[in-house]
Amino acid sequence: MEVYEKLDQIKLEAEGHIRVVKTLHALNEVKSKYLGKKGSFSEVMKLMKDLPKEDKPHFGQVTNEAKQVILKYIDDQKLLIEEAIVNEQLASETIDVTMPGKKFETGNVHLLTKVREEIEDLFIGMGYEVMEGPEIEIDEYNFEKLNLPKDHPARDMQDTFYITDETLLRTHTSPVQVRTMLDNDEKGPIKIICPGKVYRRDDDDATHSHQFMQIEVLVVDTNTSMADLKGTLLETAKKLFGEKREIRLRPSYFPFTEPSVEVDVSCHNCNGKGCNICKGTGWIEILGAGMVNDNVLEASGYDSKKYQGFALGMGVERIAMLKYGINDIRLFYTNDIRFNKQFK
Amino acid sequence: MKVSINWLKDLVDVDVSTEELAQKFNIHSAEVEDFYKLVEASNLVVGYVAKKEKHPNADKLSVCQVDIGGELSQIVCGAPNVEEGQKVIVSLPGAVLPGGFKIKKSTIRDIESNGMICSLSELGIDKKYHNEEGIHVLNDNMTIGNNAVEEMFLNDEVIDFDITPNRADLMSVMGIAYDTAAILGTKLHLKEYKVKEGSEVNPVKIKLDTKNCMSYYARVIKDIEIKDSPRWMQSRLIASGMRPINNVVDITNYVMLETGQPLHAFDYDLLESDTITVRMAKEDELLTTLDEKERKLLASDIVITNDKKSVALGGVMGGMSTEIVPTSKRILLESATFDPYHIRITSSRLDLRSEASTRFERKVDPKRSLLALEMATNLFTEYASGVALKGISKVDNIDYSEVIIELSLEKLNSYLGSSYSLELVIDTLIKLDFEFDVMDNIFTISAPSRRRDILTYQDIIEEIGRIIGYDKLPLTLPKTVSMGKLSERQLFSREIRKVLSGLGLNEVITYSLVNEEKAYDFTKEKTSLIKLAMPMSIDKNVLTHTPINGILDSVKYNLARKNKDIMFYELGKKYEEKGETELLCGALTGDLSSTLWQGRKEVVDFYLVKGILETLFKKVGLGHLEFVPMSDYKNLHPGQSAYIVDRNDTVGFIGKLHPSYENTNDLKDVFVFEIKLEEMLKRRRPLKKAKAINKFPSIYRDIALVVNTEVSSKELSDSIKKSGKRMLASVEVFDLYIGESLGKNKKSIALRLEFSDPSKTLEMNDVDSRIREILGHLGKLHGAQLR
Numbered sequence A: 001m002e003v004y005e006k007l008d009q010i011k012l013e014a015e016g017h018i019r020v021v022k023t024l025h026a027l028n029e030v031k032s033k034y035l036g037k038k039g040s041f042s043e044v045m046k047l048m049k050d051l052p053k054e055d056k057p058h059f060g061q062v063t064n065e066a067k068q069v070i071l072k073y074i075d076d077q078k079l080l081i082e083e084a085i086v087n088e089q090l091a092s093e094t095i096d097v098t099m100p101g102k103k104f105e106t107g108n109v110h111l112l113t114k115v116r117e118e119i120e121d122l123f124i125g126m127g128y129e130v131m132e133g134p135e136i137e138i139d140e141y142n143f144e145k146l147n148l149p150k151d152h153p154a155r156d157m158q159d160t161f162y163i164t165d166e167t168l169l170r171t172h173t174s175p176v177q178v179r180t181m182l183d184n185d186e187k188g189p190i191k192i193i194c195p196g197k198v199y200r201r202d203d204d205d206a207t208h209s210h211q212f213m214q215i216e217v218l219v220v221d222t223n224t225s226m227a228d229l230k231g232t233l234l235e236t237a238k239k240l241f242g243e244k245r246e247i248r249l250r251p252s253y254f255p256f257t258e259p260s261v262e263v264d265v266s267c268h269n270c271n272g273k274g275c276n277i278c279k280g281t282g283w284i285e286i287l288g289a290g291m292v293n294d295n296v297l298e299a300s301g302y303d304s305k306k307y308q309g310f311a312l313g314m315g316v317e318r319i320a321m322l323k324y325g326i327n328d329i330r331l332f333y334t335n336d337i338r339f340n341k342q343f344k
Numbered sequence B: 001m002k003v004s005i006n007w008l009k010d011l012v013d014v015d016v017s018t019e020e021l022a023q024k025f026n027i028h029s030a031e032v033e034d035f036y037k038l039v040e041a042s043n044l045v046v047g048y049v050a051k052k053e054k055h056p057n058a059d060k061l062s063v064c065q066v067d068i069g070g071e072l073s074q075i076v077c078g079a080p081n082v083e084e085g086q087k088v089i090v091s092l093p094g095a096v097l098p099g100g101f102k103i104k105k106s107t108i109r110d111i112e113s114n115g116m117i118c119s120l121s122e123l124g125i126d127k128k129y130h131n132e133e134g135i136h137v138l139n140d141n142m143t144i145g146n147n148a149v150e151e152m153f154l155n156d157e158v159i160d161f162d163i164t165p166n167r168a169d170l171m172s173v174m175g176i177a178y179d180t181a182a183i184l185g186t187k188l189h190l191k192e193y194k195v196k197e198g199s200e201v202n203p204v205k206i207k208l209d210t211k212n213c214m215s216y217y218a219r220v221i222k223d224i225e226i227k228d229s230p231r232w233m234q235s236r237l238i239a240s241g242m243r244p245i246n247n248v249v250d251i252t253n254y255v256m257l258e259t260g261q262p263l264h265a266f267d268y269d270l271l272e273s274d275t276i277t278v279r280m281a282k283e284d285e286l287l288t289t290l291d292e293k294e295r296k297l298l299a300s301d302i303v304i305t306n307d308k309k310s311v312a313l314g315g316v317m318g319g320m321s322t323e324i325v326p327t328s329k330r331i332l333l334e335s336a337t338f339d340p341y342h343i344r345i346t347s348s349r350l351d352l353r354s355e356a357s358t359r360f361e362r363k364v365d366p367k368r369s370l371l372a373l374e375m376a377t378n379l380f381t382e383y384a385s386g387v388a389l390k391g392i393s394k395v396d397n398i399d400y401s402e403v404i405i406e407l408s409l410e411k412l413n414s415y416l417g418s419s420y421s422l423e424l425v426i427d428t429l430i431k432l433d434f435e436f437d438v439m440d441n442i443f444t445i446s447a448p449s450r451r452r453d454i455l456t457y458q459d460i461i462e463e464i465g466r467i468i469g470y471d472k473l474p475l476t477l478p479k480t481v482s483m484g485k486l487s488e489r490q491l492f493s494r495e496i497r498k499v500l501s502g503l504g505l506n507e508v509i510t511y512s513l514v515n516e517e518k519a520y521d522f523t524k525e526k527t528s529l530i531k532l533a534m535p536m537s538i539d540k541n542v543l544t545h546t547p548i549n550g551i552l553d554s555v556k557y558n559l560a561r562k563n564k565d566i567m568f569y570e571l572g573k574k575y576e577e578k579g580e581t582e583l584l585c586g587a588l589t590g591d592l593s594s595t596l597w598q599g600r601k602e603v604v605d606f607y608l609v610k611g612i613l614e615t616l617f618k619k620v621g622l623g624h625l626e627f628v629p630m631s632d633y634k635n636l637h638p639g640q641s642a643y644i645v646d647r648n649d650t651v652g653f654i655g656k657l658h659p660s661y662e663n664t665n666d667l668k669d670v671f672v673f674e675i676k677l678e679e680m681l682k683r684r685r686p687l688k689k690a691k692a693i694n695k696f697p698s699i700y701r702d703i704a705l706v707v708n709t710e711v712s713s714k715e716l717s718d719s720i721k722k723s724g725k726r727m728l729a730s731v732e733v734f735d736l737y738i739g740e741s742l743g744k745n746k747k748s749i750a751l752r753l754e755f756s757d758p759s760k761t762l763e764m765n766d767v768d769s770r771i772r773e774i775l776g777h778l779g780k781l782h783g784a785q786l787r
Helices: A002-019 A024-035 A040-048 A053-093 A111-125 A153-157 A174-183 A226-241 A294-299 A316-324 B005-011 B018-028 B173-184 B231-239 B247-259 B340-349 B355-361 B368-383 B409-416 B422-431 B457-468 B488-502 B548-560 B606-619 B659-665 B677-682 B713-727 B764-782
Strands: A136-138 A167-169 A190-199 A211-221 A247-254 A257-266 A283-292 A308-315 B002-004 B031-037 B044-054 B062-067 B072-077 B087-091 B106-108 B111-113 B157-162 B197-201 B205-208 B213-222 B263-267 B275-280 B286-288 B294-296 B302-305 B310-313 B331-338 B387-390 B393-396 B403-408 B435-439 B442-447 B566-576 B579-589 B591-595 B600-603 B626-629 B636-646 B649-657 B671-676 B699-708 B728-737 B746-755
Touching: A002 A024, A002 A040, A002 A053, A024 A040, A024 A053, A040 A053, A111 A190, A111 A211, A111 A226, A111 A316, A174 A190, A174 A211, A174 A294, A174 A308, A211 A226, A211 A316, A226 A247, A226 A257, A226 A283, A226 A308, A226 A316, A226 B409, A247 A283, A247 B018, A257 A308, A257 B457, A283 A294, A283 A316, A308 A316, B002 B005, B002 B173, B002 B231, B005 B157, B005 B173, B005 B231, B018 B031, B018 B157, B018 B173, B044 B072, B072 B111, B173 B247, B173 B422, B205 B213, B205 B393, B213 B275, B213 B368, B231 B247, B247 B263, B247 B355, B247 B368, B263 B310, B263 B368, B275 B331, B286 B310, B302 B340, B331 B340, B331 B368, B340 B355, B368 B387, B403 B409, B403 B457, B409 B422, B409 B457, B422 B435, B422 B442, B422 B457, B442 B457, B488 B566, B488 B579, B488 B606, B488 B677, B548 B566, B548 B579, B548 B671, B579 B606, B579 B677, B606 B636, B606 B649, B606 B671, B626 B713, B636 B671, B649 B659, B649 B677, B671 B677, B699 B728, B699 B764, B713 B728, B713 B746, B713 B764, B746 B764
Parallel strands: B197 B387, B205 B275
Antiparallel strands: A136 A167, A190 A211, A211 A308, A247 A257, A257 A283, A283 A308, B002 B157, B031 B157, B044 B062, B044 B087, B062 B072, B106 B111, B213 B331, B213 B387, B213 B393, B263 B331, B275 B302, B286 B294, B302 B310, B403 B442, B435 B442, B566 B579, B579 B671, B591 B600, B626 B636, B636 B649, B649 B671, B699 B746, B728 B746
16 A cells, blocks of 8 residues: 555645745746646556556545645645735835825915905905906095095095106005996995005005005995994904904094994904903904995985995905914015915 | 093093093093003102201212101102202102002111102103102192192093094093083083283284184283293193193193193284284295294295284294293283194194194184183283283184084984984983984084084084994994905906915015116016106105016015025006006916925926916916017016917016026026916906717827927927818827937927827828828928938
8 A cells, every 4th residue: 555655645745845835936836746747646646557446446536635635735825925925015115104295385375365355255245246446546536536625634644655646546445436436327326345455655664564455345325324334344353353253333533434433343362351462452443434424425426315325444464464463564565485375 | 632630520520430431432432542640659748858967878868857747757868959948759668659669668878768759750750741850849838748649739640532633622621521521421610711901901903914814812911920830730731741831831731722722922022013914924934933943934824923024823833033931021812713724734844733733723613712812811810920901802704603404313313223212312412512403303403613523414423323322333234235246357366366376376465666777677668657756765666567576576585585485476567657457477486396305396497387377378268378489578588488479469478587687686597477467368268168079099199300499399389280180189299309419409309199080980091191291291391300
């Protein structure tokens, strides 16, 4: 029965061989060494013809079993090798995921644009149209039609860059209101917001700028009231400084409105308790407003017996400075990237 | 306007604290800038220096035995002017002086000191109100041991108001009293004055030769004795922010502060005339004003004359020649009304803003002229031993008719959006002390002369609204129904900002005013500049012709701060006589992005900036805009700049700054662009209909062409498109090679051509023959050789 011994021996030898194989290629070689045409099993099979007939089935069965065992060894080893290959790949491809990613520089709009659009969108949502106009204006639209005749003392309040006696750099966006009223052929209701650059003859310092951005709002209709102004102001204050804000109106004076008010918003920093931002008062002055003076309506062809309106105007820089705690207005115009880029 | 609370309380009942009063004024009347105690000090008494000895251990110190009311207290004093027999201000141990300075019992060079003898400055009275160096000496009649601050009439509080130009009435304690009464609903105590005249008759005649002086009242007062004004008056002047001078000046100031009517006192003997003529000045007439400056006058200035020469600039400042001096005996006291406009132009031209001119500019109450004259005359009698001559000299051309205003309750409520009752409105008008009738809910109100700002029903609504309080108004929104929207142009601007910001550019906003010399830096046509009549500096004297000027300033600012990667754009304007043109501009330099450890970075060059613009154009329906070489902008690199065109129309430009410009401006490799916004807007070709996708496969062919360097890629592409006809779906440059092997002045451009047919699969033969045609044309037109 040395045939069977031989089979056992082959099995043993094959196991030893297969278990140490490290590559798929070597595994194939080992496979053909034992199971190939000229392999060890072929040799053993040759011995079968010399066996007695009755022994042949048993021998075939045993041989086949031995073959299956070796194939199993090969499959097992194949899995091991494949796993090792993948592991090796993983190891070689492992990176430091904490290294910084590729930089994509996203740009941004200017903070004044951001705040301006925020305010525009609030008013668009309330049904206002955004109107713009020229920065070089005529005296008549910038002053005279706004109840500021040539000898009016309040002209001192806004020192003006004149170009000629009759043309100037607009000192506010109110002339856009005049233009809109004049252009309204039916002299019907108006609901507009007028943003834009304006100019005053001021020396530039931390709180003054010869150029700045203003937003003015005008509503004219037969039933527009000061309570409407107050409601609109509260919406504006909440949108800009948060839902919890309250407003306070104080008497003031502007030639184009009557009554005129200064509008304070409860301090967003201390919630009205008093801090250094609101100078301990709990209130911050944010804008001026009022009911449109009849002279202004009439100067632009509106019948003041029929119509009444309100107007409000704010400086975008001031709003942005309060909102973001900026203490120098010049920062808006020097455009230091480190400053501008903060406002995404 | 600083107001003494004690003074105010003379004229009106005040039943609230100063803090509360200040808050109420803020809400109902005028803005309060500040309120404070006039002297913030405690534990100060009147002391009597009973004995003064030299300090044994210090040359400059004295040891004083001071009677502080029944007991002697030893105090070491360093002031050289302390003397025995003086009544002085003593701060006792425990006193706190302004600035939190605490007084304690102490030992000064071995001598015990129980407090301090004070100067005015130590009480917090600013040097601008006095010129005393040492300790302050009190009046003999003060009671030893009493509170010194009270004895000095300094136990006062002050509210500092910011008065708007319309509220001329609030430029007086009387005016503040009227509003106090209206706000608090308390009672006014108005005073009337009856002058005791002497027997001598006032001989002065008044002539008004200009309508710009509307009324002129004058009295002559003789036997005047110039001395200090009483302490109470001095203290009130200090509280009001005015420095006490002498009784004559102080009385005129005091009366002005109380009534709002400016007065002027002339030395009647120096006037040398019994006639006062008010007229407009003659051109170039000279007058030396009280500040010792000689003024050259214009015909728009009002002058007071002695009928021969001018002696004062009416309503603005008195003249030197008739100034009150210590020896003055007889004064002429003027109480007049001048035209606000002329006062304003004179005072602003001469930069002479006095307390008087500020009040005249805002219109004074004409009814106060006589009141002020009489009040002052009484004070002269009482505190300057004066005797008033009999009779008042006057000319009064004022129209005293009242302004009558009608206002219905309905209009009031519609205007304010309120539902105030008739009773509430009546009550408010009574508080305001306005005269009115009411019938069928319609008010007929006569505006008081002190409120010359009240002319229309809107003014009345403001008065009622503010006194009731705007906090009582409901919160509503306009009932006007309308659609909120942005115009197409505004939407377009927003989209441009969105795209460019998304591509990594940062928006800037720069100044529109620039230096005239730089205005044409990026302009080809030198249309006239818009210049300011009175610029503040030559660096900002004209309106710019392109935002590039401002953007480059911002670039330089950043480079100077080592911010070297700059991707700026701005939506600004070009300002010309014919109008304002909106421009999209930009300047880029440095690296657009970099991930250094990977060795990757995108350096700004012509093609990067061009690519950004092309991306923008595609995104906004302007993919058809083209770039054509340009070399005629003086500050742009002639080899690296291009017009941006739509067929034959130029809409903008792009280019690298010229090396010479870069050198003079300390810049390097900066690329700029400028495009007209309006042109972009109107040339958009938005997608109207979806295109079908070709279901047959395309065939791609790559060709490399050798041409002379001056042949542009665009020329090649254009020719290829033309001869490729409809079969050519696209052509794209994918390589550029310049090298020795090609020969001098040669370059190789490689292009990928895509052929397709929407109706069938193309045959290789068709494509090959089309390629041959294309190559034939390229050879003929551009001398292009297949590489």
